Amino acid sequence: MRLAGLFTRPQLGEQEAPPQEQGPAREDFAAQPEPEPAPQAQVIAFANQKGGVAKTTSTLNLAVALSELGNRVLIVDMDPQGNLTMSQGFNPDHITRSMFDVLVHRLPIEQVIHEAEVDLAVSSIDLAGAELALSSMIGRERALEKALTPIKERYDWILVDTPPSLGLLTINALVAADEVIVPVQCEYLSLRGLVQLENTLSMIRENLNPNVEIQGILPTMFDGRTLHAREAVEILQENFGELVFKTRIKKTVRYAEAPVKGLSVLKYDPSGNAAAAYRELAKEVLDGAKARKYA
Ligand code: ADP
Numbered sequence: 583m584r585l586a587g588l589f590t591r592p593q594l595g596e597q598e599a600p601p602q603e604q605g606p607a608r609e610d611f612a613a614q615p616e617p618e619p620a621p622q623a624q625v626i627a628f629a630n631q632k633g634g635v636a637k638t639t640s641t642l643n644l645a646v647a648l649s650e651l652g653n654r655v656l657i658v659d660m661d662p663q664g665n666l667t668m669s670q671g672f673n674p675d676h677i678t679r680s681m682f683d684v685l686v687h688r689l690p691i692e693q694v695i696h697e698a699e700v701d702l703a704v705s706s707i708d709l710a711g712a713e714l715a716l717s718s719m720i721g722r723e724r725a726l727e728k729a730l731t732p733i734k735e736r737y738d739w740i741l742v743d744t745p746p747s748l749g750l751l752t753i754n755a756l757v758a759a760d761e762v763i764v765p766v767q768c769e770y771l772s773l774r775g776l777v778q779l780e781n782t783l784s785m786i787r788e789n790l791n792p793n794v795e796i797q798g799i800l801p802t803m804f805d806g807r808t809l810h811a812r813e814a815v816e817i818l819q820e821n822f823g824e825l826v827f828k829t830r831i832k833k834t835v836r837y838a839e840a841p842v843k844g845l846s847v848l849k850y851d852p853s854g855n856a857a858a859a860y861r862e863l864a865k866e867v868l869d870g871a872k873a874r875k876y877a
């Protein structure tokens with residue numbers, strides 16, 4: 583080793599043989615591109631503290647529509663009632679390990695993911711105890727965010743279904759989320775709850791997740807024949823403008839029939855209007871994601 587060369591100027595004549603050990607010059611290091619970080623899943627939480635507004639229906643059917651377009655999708659059931667889990671044909675009463683174990687005992691989430699139309703992290707009735715169990719833990723609002731971090735590279739989209747409350751399970755979903763989709767039944771009374779949801783979101787932005795945004799408000803169970811439904815959508819647009827998705831999810835019994843068979847509506851009735859509506863929503867979501875990426 584020519585240690586001397588490192589400390590003294592090279593003599594004339596020595597210059598043709600630069601010391602091998604020196605490695606590339608600083609400029610070469612700078613020129614080397616940073617290794618690209620692996621793409622991470624976008625996390626969307628479906629939230630509305632009102633029950634029966636189509637959170638679960640929208641989580642499943644948007645997920646399947648995104649997967650039909652070639653995306654890798656995971657859905658996460660954060661509702662102790664386990665409707666999302668049931669809607670893919672699993673019985674929450676027979677599930678031994680669920681999101682409860684992931685959130686409370688830090689079980690790796692892979693261990694509760696089941697293969698279904700898309701990958702599904704299951705819920706069981708135990709999850710009802712998670713709010714209480716989490717409440718005394720440090721980092722109680724970040725349990726889901728932590729659980730998702732190691733698997734974010736494996737998916738393009740992670741869609742999280744939440745229970746009809748603004749408790750710790752929903753807060754965990756909003757903290758883990760990049761975006762929130764708010765399904766709203768097209769009825770005047772359903773619109774009033776949005777103020778409370780917005781307040782919760784502001785609190786989360788201030789304290790826990792500054793980046794979370796409402797991706798869109800999704801009018802569901804829309805019956806275009808009634809003046810009331812049309813007016814409800816008008817009120818939504820007056821208040822939230824561009825945030826209201828262009829896609830309207832119409833009222834039809836297909837959405838109630840499909841889960842009884844353990845299927846999404848896209849698989850249950852692939853060529854029907856109900857399936858088409860969620861395919862249209864998937865395009866809107868993908869266009870929105872692209873627009874944000876290149877904004
Ligand atoms: P949430 O998760 O908000 O409680 P769900 O997705 O479980 O709501 O929907 C509540 C009920 O309404 C379910 O029985 C579901 O099948 C039905 N449903 C969902 N979307 C529609 C729709 N567009 N038209 C008619 N019924 C619907």
Ligand code: MG
Pocket residue numbers: 637638639661665666743744745
């Ligand atoms: Mg639900």
